[in-house]
Amino acid sequence: xxxxxLKRYRLRFNQHYRLWLAGGLLFFCACAWGQPSPVxxxxxxxxxDTMAGLMLRWGEALHxxxxxxxxxxxAGGSASxxxxxVAGTTRFGxxxxxxxxxxxxxxxxxxxYPPHELSVARxxxxxxxxxxxxxxxxxxxxxxxxxxxxxxxxxxxxxxxWEDLLPADQWPYGKIxxxxxxxxxxxxxxxxxxxxxxxxxxxDISEHPGxxxxxxxxxESPNAMGYAGYNHLNPMVRALPLINDKGxxxxxxxxxxxxxxxxxxxxxxxxxxLPPGERLPPAEQAFLELIFSxxxxxxxxxxxxxxxxxxxxxxxxxxx
Amino acid sequence: MTPPRLPFLRQxxxxxxxxxxxxxxxxxxxxxLLAILAIGVFLIWETLPxxxxxxxxxLSTLSPLAWGTLKAALAAMLFATPIALGAAMYSALFMSxxxxxxxxxxxxxxxxxxxxxxxxxxxxxxxxxVERHLASTLLVIVWLPLSxxxxxxxxxxxxxxxxxxLPLSWAGVWLMPWLAIMVTLALWLSPLMEQxxxxxxxxxxxxxxxxxxxxxxxxxIVGIAMGFAVIPxxxxxxxxxxxxxxxxxxxxxxxxGASRWQALWKVALPTAGPGVFSAVMIGAGRAVxxxxxxxxxxxxxxxxxxxxxxxxxxxxxxxAIELPEASPGGLTYHLLIFAALSLFIFTFLVNxxxxxxxxxxxxxxxxxxxxx
Numbered sequence: 001x002x003x004x005x006l007k008r009y010r011l012r013f014n015q016h017y018r019l020w021l022a023g024g025l026l027f028f029c030a031c032a033w034g035q036p037s038p039v040x041x042x043x044x045x046x047x048x049d050t051m052a053g054l055m056l057r058w059g060e061a062l063h064x065x066x067x068x069x070x071x072x073x074x075a076g077g078s079a080s081x082x083x084x085x086v087a088g089t090t091r092f093g094x095x096x097x098x099x100x101x102x103x104x105x106x107x108x109x110x111x112x113y114p115p116h117e118l119s120v121a122r123x124x125x126x127x128x129x130x131x132x133x134x135x136x137x138x139x140x141x142x143x144x145x146x147x148x149x150x151x152x153x154x155x156x157x158x159x160x161x162w163e164d165l166l167p168a169d170q171w172p173y174g175k176i177x178x179x180x181x182x183x184x185x186x187x188x189x190x191x192x193x194x195x196x197x198x199x200x201x202x203x204d205i206s207e208h209p210g211x212x213x214x215x216x217x218x219x220e221s222p223n224a225m226g227y228a229g230y231n232h233l234n235p236m237v238r239a240l241p242l243i244n245d246k247g248x249x250x251x252x253x254x255x256x257x258x259x260x261x262x263x264x265x266x267x268x269x270x271x272x273x274l275p276p277g278e279r280l281p282p283a284e285q286a287f288l289e290l291i292f293s294x295x296x297x298x299x300x301x302x303x304x305x306x307x308x309x310x311x312x313x314x315x316x317x318x319x320x
Numbered sequence: 321m322t323p324p325r326l327p328f329l330r331q332x333x334x335x336x337x338x339x340x341x342x343x344x345x346x347x348x349x350x351x352x353l354l355a356i357l358a359i360g361v362f363l364i365w366e367t368l369p370x371x372x373x374x375x376x377x378x379l380s381t382l383s384p385l386a387w388g389t390l391k392a393a394l395a396a397m398l399f400a401t402p403i404a405l406g407a408a409m410y411s412a413l414f415m416s417x418x419x420x421x422x423x424x425x426x427x428x429x430x431x432x433x434x435x436x437x438x439x440x441x442x443x444x445x446x447x448x449x450v451e452r453h454l455a456s457t458l459l460v461i462v463w464l465p466l467s468x469x470x471x472x473x474x475x476x477x478x479x480x481x482x483x484x485x486l487p488l489s490w491a492g493v494w495l496m497p498w499l500a501i502m503v504t505l506a507l508w509l510s511p512l513m514e515q516x517x518x519x520x521x522x523x524x525x526x527x528x529x530x531x532x533x534x535x536x537x538x539x540x541i542v543g544i545a546m547g548f549a550v551i552p553x554x555x556x557x558x559x560x561x562x563x564x565x566x567x568x569x570x571x572x573x574x575x576x577g578a579s580r581w582q583a584l585w586k587v588a589l590p591t592a593g594p595g596v597f598s599a600v601m602i603g604a605g606r607a608v609x610x611x612x613x614x615x616x617x618x619x620x621x622x623x624x625x626x627x628x629x630x631x632x633x634x635x636x637x638x639x640a641i642e643l644p645e646a647s648p649g650g651l652t653y654h655l656l657i658f659a660a661l662s663l664f665i666f667t668f669l670v671n672x673x674x675x676x677x678x679x680x681x682x683x684x685x686x687x688x689x690x691x692x
Contacts, residue, residue: 173527174523174524174533182642184641184642204623204631207641221448
């Protein structure tokens with residue numbers, strides 16, 4: 001009884017469904033094979049979370065130009081990039097700090113040649129205060145004396161109170177409330193190297209998980225000072241001009257960061273694993289061309305970083 | 321005479337199901353115990369290399385963190401215990417049962433708020449507001465309990481008609497507008513009070529006269545936030561202990577002429593004392609282990625300070641921040657595992673003590689003849 005009922009409603013094409021399936025598959029394969037794919041594939045990159053937004057925007061622009069290329073980016077912090085390069089997981093390693101000697105040695109031990117270092121954008125470490133704070137500028141030694149206990153840059157004594165920086169009886173008063181990043185951050189390490197001359201941070205710096213949190217905390221608190229990356233600057237805070245070795249106060253801006261006159265500017269790097277004498281595959285080559293083109297540097301600006309000056313926009317890697 | 325046991329597969333199906341279920345549950349229980357044991361063994365194993373490093377200095381880097389953990393827990397308990405125990409005493413013994421059946425689930429819903437949300441609100445909204453309005457905050461903290469006591473005093477002096485409209489068993493409802501008005505009054509008057517008492521600026525006074533530095537995210541904020549998170553834990557356990565005091569005891573005391581306060585203080589609390597104690601211990605255990613609230617509301621500054629206006633850094637927050645960056649096998653890694661081990665042992669001991677005390681209370685209630 002059940003069998004009869006089923007038989008009546010069975011579709012006729014069911015008998016030949018296997019033929020249909022095979023035919024469909026063959027058709028699709030023919031379509032796919034027939035297409036020429038000039039530049040395609042999946043690019044991988046592992047590295048800095050400071051550059052995460054930037055890498056993703058470049059990936060989008062790349063996909064727009066060449067729809068067959070997709071960029072996959074894993075933001076694990078700058079420290080994860082050399083590990084991935086050495087392990088061979090990826091060819092590209094964006095880092096917001098230069099590679100250390102030990103990491104470079106590990107790479108050379110594995111592959112026999114050093115990684116290519118490309119500077120893809122510029123950034124700066126800013127010292128920020130509340131927007132109403134009247135402080136004019138800081139010297140490098142003062143910045144060290146404010147943030148460190150070790151005074152390795154040569155200051156005479158630690159600076160703890162606003163009264164030591166501002167004329168008497170001017171607002172703000174009291175102890176300087178310090179804000180910074182926590183140990184996991186590349187910005188923290190870079191500030192330690194460049195501004196504290198590899199010294200020790202004070203223990204009473206409030207630690208925040210991101211530069212935006214530092215800016216927010218300084219923006220709400222009139223007697224606060226903190227350090228953060230350039231791309232998080234917003235109107236709630238003021239970036240302090242730093243006095244360089246010649247005695248002039250340099251305000252951080254696109255121009256002063258591009259030509260390196262602002263003392264705490266830094267490069268953002270992309271490390272590439274390429275054996276000497278070889279050429280990059282076309283997808284990777286397209287990615288690098290995009291980065292150093294005008295469109296790529298405009299994307300840098302849109303992401304909040306500082307684009308490279310015109311002179312640095314065509315590295316040798318693209319030439320050969 | 322018991323029937324002879326059949327071989328396993330020939331027993332009735334319900335007995336086989338019974339045995340399988342019992343076996344699975346026993347296996348689950350043993351599995352959980354083994355997991356806890358494995359965690360403990362792993363932590364101890366990874367701490368042993370510290371003996372090889374053998375450095376007293378490196379352990380001393382943990383001491384500001386231990387101090388910070390205790391300070392945060394103490395601040396939280398100072399805020400939470402009076403509020404939670406007061407609420408438990410009132411709702412178990414004096415509140416109308418209809419109101420209690422609605423209020424208790426709502427208070428227990430507080431426990432469902434994730435710590436991250438509480439920490440976020442405390443660190444990003446509460447902390448800057450308190451910094452700008454320090455005098456108002458301190459005034460409200462002092463004035464709220466005083467105004468509640470004032471309401472009690474006024475109620476005592478009120479005539480019978482008013483007391484009929486505002487019965488004590490519904491005080492949870494009619495106290496709320498009173499407290500709201502009092503808080504608004506305090507916030508409105510606080511600039512005037514600040515001007516009169518502190519010379520216009522409390523923070524400048526603290527800084528210049530007492531050398532007290534005020535950090536935006538400090539122990540006060542952590543105390544308020546973590547106290548808020550710990551209140552439901554203490555409340556529900558203390559409330560259960562107090563509600564289980566046999567009604568015969570309370571009624572007997574009141575029949576013999578004891579006032580409500582005397583019945584509470586001399587009869588109910590000593591009877592339910594161990595349960596209340598264990599509720600507070602469990603709250604303390606939670607306060608010590610809570611990570612996200614301290615991470616977001618404390619500023620993470622490793623200071624050895626007793627001031628409530630300075631930041632702190634707790635062991636759990638340090639582990640959360642630094643363990644992902646510590647290279648396995650290095651000194652920092654082993655120190656952080658040691659911190660985790662001390663947190664594990666502490667909460668384990670506190671919770672075991674609380675549970676033992678609760679068991680003794682249940683036996684005591686059985687002896688008293690009340691309901692379990």
